[in-house]
Amino acid sequence: PKTSNFVKIKSAESLEINNLMKGKGLERSLRQHVNPLRRRFQIPISVREGYFREHYADVGLPFHVDIGCAKGRFLLEMATKYPEINFLGIEIREPLVEQANHWKSALGLRNVHFMSANVNVNLDAILSAYPPHLLSMVSIQYPDPHYKRRNHKRRTVTKELVDVIAKHLNRESGKIFVQSDVLEVASEMRMLISDNSHFQLIHEDNEEWLAENPLQVHTERELSCLGRNLPVYRCLFRFSEQLYLSNGDEFIHGQSNERLE
Numbered sequence: 664p665k666t667s668n669f670v671k672i673k674s675a676e677s678l679e680i681n682n683l684m685k686g687k688g689l690e691r692s693l694r695q696h697v698n699p700l701r702r703r704f705q706i707p708i709s710v711r712e713g714y715f716r717e718h719y720a721d722v723g724l725p726f727h728v729d730i731g732c733a734k735g736r737f738l739l740e741m742a743t744k745y746p747e748i749n750f751l752g753i754e755i756r757e758p759l760v761e762q763a764n765h766w767k768s769a770l771g772l773r774n775v776h777f778m779s780a781n782v783n784v785n786l787d788a789i790l791s792a793y794p795p796h797l798l799s800m801v802s803i804q805y806p807d808p809h810y811k812r813r814n815h816k817r818r819t820v821t822k823e824l825v826d827v828i829a830k831h832l833n834r835e836s837g838k839i840f841v842q843s844d845v846l847e848v849a850s851e852m853r854m855l856i857s858d859n860s861h862f863q864l865i866h867e868d869n870e871e872w873l874a875e876n877p878l879q880v881h882t883e884r885e886l887s888c889l890g891r892n893l894p895v896y897r898c899l900f901r902f903s904e905q906l907y908l909s910n911g912d913e914f915i916h917g918q919s920n921e922r923l924e
Contacts, residue, residue: 710792720773735763742775849896873897
């Protein structure tokens with residue numbers, strides 16, 4: 664589950680983003696581990712009508728959501744590389760979101776935005792506010808492992824979260840990409856997604872873990888792991904071609920009875 668072209672990966676990084684973020688972090692330190700079960704993180708948020716039209720130049724574009732985006736470095740790079748896609752980073756630590764939105768404004772990007780939210784409480788509301796059928800990708804990368812057994816209930820990926828993603832993901836081309844440097848966490852994410860009948864693992868030659876990152880853009884954590892020659896465990900899933908019934912709309916073999924706008 665490693666990659667061997669680390670030098671190539673480093674050379675492909677965006678110099679503009681590197682220069683913007685270098686030495687421009689938050690002045691105060693932030694807790695690396697947050698308890699998402701604390702009362703203040705359990706309060707549902709409301710996403711007002713037209714919210715995404717205020718933050719994207721075109722809300723008719725395919726939508727990629729990155730859960731637990733941290734500083735947003737990955738999405739800033741993705742938004743620069745893929746202007747034909749809208750990106751949303753969701754991060755529970757609000758100061759990181761404020762900083763990431765400052766950086767995206769400085770870069771003049773109108774196809775990326777960052778929100779502060781607990782996805783285990785608010786993901787359905789957030790995805791419901793974006794035009795339907797356009798969610799093409801959800802990525803979950805290096806979520807907090809919450810190592811202690813008593814804290815496993817704090818982990819990001821749950822059966823309920825996977826169900827919400829299945830509800831909103833595009834039936835024809837939707838995918839989920841997950842990765843971690845902790846085998847236990849990666850295995851648990853793979854199991855929870857595989858247990859949902861709407862998702863199918865898509866690895867060539869039946870490989871257990873993807874050797875390369877299919878998105879070809881790497882998070883800071885991933886670059887750190889690769890630079891130290893540490894293993895990375897990756898999985899890619901697609902929405903399976905089977906009967907799916909949601910909100911009265913019938914989907915068979917990835918086709919909707921409603922025309923996609």
